[in-house]
Amino acid sequence: MNPTEPATAQLHTAVPETADALRHRLILDSAIDVAIIATDCEGRVTDWNHGAEHVFGWSAQEMLGEPADRLFTAQDQTDHRPAIEMQSALETGRASDERQHLKKDGSLFWGSGDMLPLRGSDGAHLGFLRILRDSTREREAAEAQRAEAAFLSGVLAASGDCIKVLDLDANLSFMSERGQRLMEVSDFNAIRGCDS
DSSP: OOTTHHHHHHHHHHHHHHHHHHHHHHHHHHOTTEEEEEEOTTSBEEEEOHHHHHHHOOOHHHHTTSBGGGGBOHHHHHTTHHHHHHHHHHHHSOEEEEEEEEOTTSOEEEEEEEEEEEEOTTOOEEEEEEEEEEOHHHHHHHHHHHHHHHHHHHHHHHOSSOOEEEOTTSBEEEEOHHHHHHTTOSOHHHHTTOBO
């Protein structure tokens, strides 16, 4: 047996692991709109992708070793939300939430995400993985749409006329209260969606 053979075998197995680790890092860092954060079992940050930098404002260098609690609002910290989420993730395999989170500059944003337990190949608990995205725009757009619909519904309901609103398929989606009385409709939900 050649004395260099074991060293060569070790070298060949080490190269794919290094390439694989680099590939995983590139994948994580390509997700720039999604914060991917790993923590140890106590909630201290062990990995922080470029998406987390983009979403929260802190660099990986600033966050590594820091408690992930700092991403939560003061009220959530007082209410022990980080610990509750970790416990829930351990018990159920996932903790999903949508709540306000804190950016480096002190501003708040709506974050939607999941926390999952990280486990080794032997099943041992190693920490947690948090995947989160900024859902502020979607939340604000949905709220504006709800407010607009409520306003329009209020205006139409206040009318003394019989007003019907149809969707694009000509199905009934709204009828004013006056219209329901005139047409003797006691349960609008029974005719909602019917052809007009």
